[in-house]
Amino acid sequence: MIITCPHCGPRDLAEFTYQGDATLSRPEPASTDQEAWNAYVYDRANPAGEHREYWQHAGGCRKFLVVTRNTLTHAISGVEFAPATGSSRRKRS
Amino acid sequence: MAKQRPGFIADPVMRARAVSPLAGHIETGQFGVAVGQSPSVRLGERFGLSIAEVTAWKGRESKCRAAIKATASAALKVAPGSGSVKTAAGAFNIAPMRWLVSGESPELVANLADAVSEDGTVTDLSHGRTVIRVDGEKSRWVLAKLFAVDLSDAAMPRGNGLATAHHDIFAQIQRVGADAFDVYVFRSFARSFWHLLCRSAEEAGYRVD
Numbered sequence: 660m661i662i663t664c665p666h667c668g669p670r671d672l673a674e675f676t677y678q679g680d681a682t683l684s685r686p687e688p689a690s691t692d693q694e695a696w697n698a699y700v701y702d703r704a705n706p707a708g709e710h711r712e713y714w715q716h717a718g719g720c721r722k723f724l725v726v727t728r729n730t731l732t733h734a735i736s737g738v739e740f741a742p743a744t745g746s747s748r749r750k751r752s
Numbered sequence: 753m754a755k756q757r758p759g760f761i762a763d764p765v766m767r768a769r770a771v772s773p774l775a776g777h778i779e780t781g782q783f784g785v786a787v788g789q790s791p792s793v794r795l796g797e798r799f800g801l802s803i804a805e806v807t808a809w810k811g812r813e814s815k816c817r818a819a820i821k822a823t824a825s826a827a828l829k830v831a832p833g834s835g836s837v838k839t840a841a842g843a844f845n846i847a848p849m850r851w852l853v854s855g856e857s858p859e860l861v862a863n864l865a866d867a868v869s870e871d872g873t874v875t876d877l878s879h880g881r882t883v884i885r886v887d888g889e890k891s892r893w894v895l896a897k898l899f900a901v902d903l904s905d906a907a908m909p910r911g912n913g914l915a916t917a918h919h920d921i922f923a924q925i926q927r928v929g930a931d932a933f934d935v936y937v938f939r940s941f942a943r944s945f946w947h948l949l950c951r952s953a954e955e956a957g958y959r960v961d
C-alpha cells in the first residue's frame with residue numbers, strides 16, 4: 660500500500676503509523692457522560708468499504724494525516740493533513 | 753559574548769574534544785573494486801557540523817525562511833523539500849514549516865536562534881546527528897537499495913531534500929552535488945547505518961578517504 664502524503668508525495672506504508680478511527684468526536688474533556696466516553700473509546704463501525712482514519716507519517720514529515728481508505732480494496736481516495744480537516748477538533752453541540 | 757540562550761540551544765560542539773560515533777569504525781581504502789576498475793561510490797563522514805531544526809509558528813514561515821537565508825545564506829523556495837546548499841552551509845525543508853539547517857560555523861545555531869527569534873523554534877541537533885556523504889556515479893543506485901524515494905534529477909534538484917526512513921532508521925537526505933547526497937541519521941544509529949551502507953556499496957565498489 661502506498662500513501663501519498665500531501666507534503667512528501669507517494670511513500671511506502673512502512674513509513675506510516677496507524678493512529679485510529681478519524682470519524683469519532685472526542686467528548687468535552689470535562690464531560691462525565693459515561694456513555695459518551697464509552698462510545699468514543701470502544702464503539703467502532705468497522706465498515707466494509709470507505710473509512711476515514713488517522714495515519715502519522717512517522718518515517719517522513721511526521722505530520723498527522725486523515726486518510727480515506729476502502730477497507731475492502733485498500734484503495735485510497737483521499738489524504739489530507741489532520742488539523743485542516745476539522746475532524747481532529749471536537750464538535751460543538 | 754555571554755548572551756543568555758534558551759535551554760534547548762546546546763553548547764556549540766567542541767570540535768577539539770568531540771568524538772564521532774564512527775571513530776574507530778571507518779576503514780579507509782577501496783572495497784569491492786575489481787582489478788582494473790575504479791570505485792563508483794565514495795563514502796565519508798562530515799564531522800563537526802553545526803546542525804539545527806527550525807520550526808515556524810503558524811503564519812511565520814516566510815520570516816523563518818528569511819532568517820535561514822540571513823544566517824546560512826540558503827535561499828529557500830516554498831515548495832516541499834526545497835533547499836539550498838553552499839560550501840559552508842545549507843538548508844532544506846523536511847516537513848511543513850520545518851527546515852534542517854547545517855553549516856561549518858560553530859556559531860550557526862546561536863545566530864539562527866537570534867535571527868528566528870519569536871517567529872519559530874530552533875533546536876540544536878549538532879550533537880544528535882551524524883552526516884554521511886554518499887557520492888559517485890552509483891550513489892543513487894546504492895541509496896535506492898535502502899530508501900524507497902525518488903532521488904532523480906527531476907524529482908530532487910541540487911540543494912533539495914526529504915525525510916524518509918530505512919526500517920526504523922530515520923533519515924533526512926539532501927542532494928548536495930551532481931551525484932552527492934548527505935544523509936543525516938541519529939548518532940545512535942550511525943554505526944549500524946555506516947555498516948549497512950558499506951555492505952550495500954560493496955557491489956558497486958566504494959572508496960573511503
Ligand SMILES: [Zn+2]
Nearest residue numbers: 664667716720
Ligand atoms: Zn509526509
